[in-house]
Amino acid sequence: MKARVFVTLKSGVLDPQGKAIGHALDNLGFRAVGEVRQGKIIDIELAEPNREKAAAAVKSMCEKLLANTVIEKYEIELK
């Protein structure tokens, strides 16, 4: 099984990197660009065949390590 975790900054947390990208896109002439936010993806191969168990394990990984819940939120996608 494969899990993809999306970690993004909570709304309200300033994202200077996203802002800089937005700025750069503007400089490159992309005029229709509004807000830009950056986040990360963590792709995990799992030997766990059971979907529910896998989901629970990944959730626990997120809480423990993958996201800093002071500033970040996460979503999990299993496939």
Next chain:
Amino acid sequence: MKARVFVTLKSGVLDPQGKAIGHALDNLGFRAVGEVRQGKIIDIELAEPNREKAAAAVKSMCEKLLANTVIEKYEIELK
């Protein structure tokens, strides 16, 4: 319109961060973890209502700025 860009390392390119995360998950006791790879997402708000034009613009953003195509590949999701 909103675009989400997924930028990930091309396969075969060393991913030291993914490797270290995999290691850390293992140390935390998650035994079923195989390979871990890290990537990034960039969420972009677009004032462009036309889907095709938006897709073309985002593709061009990826080529010009968002992905380092020497080592990274990208996918685009519009919603």
Next chain:
Amino acid sequence: MKSAVIVFPASNCDRDAHDAILHVTGTKPHMVWHGDSEVPDVDLIVLPGGFSYGDYLRCGAMAAHSHIMGDVRRKAEQGVAVLGICNGFQTLTEAHLLPGALMRNAGLKFVCREVELVVDESQSAFTRKYSRGERLRFPVAHGEGNFFASDDVLDRLEGEGRVAFRYGEGDNPNGSARNIAGILNEKRNVLGLMPHPERACDPLLGSVSGRAMFQSLLESLS
């Protein structure tokens, strides 16, 4: 004063911290490996600067989960002084021994330079030999020192006198909220700060502003 410096994989200011403590206080710290389960019986634990675990994922995130941190947490709760410098500060926030988070510098670049630091709180084992409002020169060297916390956490930190150091007005190198450079925990026995006191203990290196921190600890903990 008995002290210990924790060595994580890719800590790189561990020796600097060791040398500064030795030279300023005349006491020799234990060097403690991250994989150990116990810190020796000490009065002060230092989490040094560096790039523990490569700073991969988030700075300090993996160090916060390393084996030794269980005992560091226990000892911190028992009141042992814990000093987190730079990467050590990041580790303390990731371990929730200090509130908030350290984000990417607002300028998006690593910054190594001297900054003006203003002492905001001298009532602690770490800062008693400084006086409130005193202006110091400290080196910083980090890519992620932009302190973030919600407004109510920030208000609380300020209200409880737990902001130990601020960057001088106009000299904030990383965009930290309210110019915060270092904070204390509720019990005031844990201090995290981004600037490097251990690099400011020798006149040959340009500043001796950091000596008073180790002298404070020596006085408080002996």
Next chain:
Amino acid sequence: MTAITPETIRAHGLSAEEFVRIRQLLGRDPNLVELGIFSVMWSEHCSYKSTRAHLRRLPVTGPQVIQGPGENAGVVDIGDGDAVVFKMESHNHPSFIEPYQGAATGVGGIMRDVFTMGARPVAMMNALRFGAPDHPKTRHLVAGVVAGIGGYGNCMGVPTVGGEVNFHPSNNGNILVNAMCVGLARRDRIFKSAAEGAGNPVVYVGSKTGRDGIHGATMASAEFNADSEEKRPTVQVGDPFTEKLLLEACLELMATDAIIAIQDMGAAGLTSSSAEMAGKGGAGIDLDLDRVPQRESGMSAYEMLLSESQERMLIVLKPGREAGAEVIFRKWELDFAVIGMTTDSGRMVVRHKGELVADIPVHALADEAPVYRRPFTARPPASGEIVPAGTADIESVLLQMLGCPDLCSRRWIWQQYDYSVMTDTVQRPGGDAAVLRVNGANKAIAITTDVTPRYCRADPFEGAKQAVAEAWRNLTAVGARPLAVTDNLNFGNPERPETMGEIIRAIDGIAEACRALSFPVVSGNCSLYNETNGEPILPTPAIGGVGLIDDLAQMATIAFKRTGDVLILIGATHGHLGQSLYLREIEHREEGAAPPVDLMVEKRNGDFVRELIRSGRTDTVHDISDGGLLIAVAEMAMAGGMGAELTPGKDATIPILFGEDQARYVVAVAASKAEAVLADATSAGIPALVLGRAGGGALVVQDVLSIPVERLRAAHESWFPAFMSDETRTLLPARDIV
């Protein structure tokens, strides 16, 4: 197995004659794996086939030299049983393709060269040459290279303390990224790469092997085409975290006596490390590729042998010491595998999946590599008296030059480098040489890198002499005794006779200067084929110099310190404007002769200045280089936040103020000592004259200009941040997978 066609041979960068030679040495046709091995071992990068014969002319000995060229790095004695270990290396082509990773892995590679010798790296320098500032790629390359150097060096916890940066259109398609690493070791604990003896285990440690940078060594040796940006070989990605663990683990193992030989896996990875170790030790080597730790599945023998995955080392251990060594590497969470054995067969024998995939006499790879004396033409040096075109206003010339790309402050760069970690950086970037205390002692090493490529283009011989002389002078200016150099010879295609002529004359110039200054070459690196679409770079023989300060109490910095100090100019000023920055920046001409270097004068003047510092008569010295006298004084004023008043009288002319005559220094001495210093200079036959006095808030040239120091600073500091503020194309270096 693929048949070996003339096509295959050419694709491996081997000539038809070289292939014939390979067949003779083997007594049969090579298979593809063997051809790959020969191609990397006989590449310019590994074999130095165009330069080897000429490099023999460099002086490499001296009482201070413990290890000259031939090992991973040079080693020099600094007394008390301590040794300094250093080398400089290029990562030019990879940095052009992927600036962040190219520069980062360059830093990692040169650090491994130094810690392989048993030294702890204590300082890094970088010598960078970019294209014209207005070239569309330049910003992207500057941002990526600087971030890559910082990203790797900062994580390693080794301070990056200096370097140089130039911009020139000849680097538009071929930047130069030269990194120098300096380490400290005990002189009786130096490790070498000769795998002597048979039956000793060959151990692989570090990262796993992937398909990274296969054919990097041959890429570095082949001229760039416009389409190599498209071809893009698998880029090597640096992992400084693993390198830091590897450093600590190696030093821990080195504290035992288990090691016979050790060698990092650099260009051409497993192949060159194993062949070189066996070659130097006069041994044979058997390797079993199935035991090599692998990151990817299905790798062929060819790929594993030629992979340039980073952060790997090969170690030959004493028999029976494997288990103890393994404990150390496992503790640091690194791969450890016994992958072979030394033998007495004199052959490199490689097996994979039970099959013999290569069997080559070791001497064929190392000693039999071709040596070429390529045809060359010596271009006559540029000549001609230069007279300034008009009557430019000196004030605006000064401000314009202080803010020009080649002279302006590099703070934007070095502020991204951790230069203060390790708490021994006594002089950080911004002075003449960086000064690093030897930990726990009162002595220090001084480090600098120097070359002025425009001089070398005008006259490779004088230009190369000048590079050595300037390095020697920069060390002298902080009070250090110059000890030895490492060089990084960056040139175009040696198969062009004009380029070969430049290489030969530059080597002769280095040799002459190093000999005259007792400043031997202990390590170095050649990077050839630096050209794009037939356009070669300016000849760039970068010199990295190392010196020793015996007592940190006797050291000088460039900053003015005391109001009233008398400023004395040491050395003769003729007003040489040929190839000067003034000429290029203000009159837009790159013309005339390079400034001649009189090595005897250089030595005499430098020894005099060093003695002034050692005897405590001055602590404020700056040598005069790029930009000339007035620029040097302005730099001293900016560093000290203190002005000066100069009284040049009728000498306030463009040639005198901005000429680039060599062997000169500005020193500041207390007024009470000025007479004696001048008298000593006169009796030693050294030109010395009073320029004026330090003090005040402005740089004043009597009857000519008065500029507040703050205004000098604004001019000096603003160019780089302004230039880099438009980082549109540079935001996302690869490490930043946030």
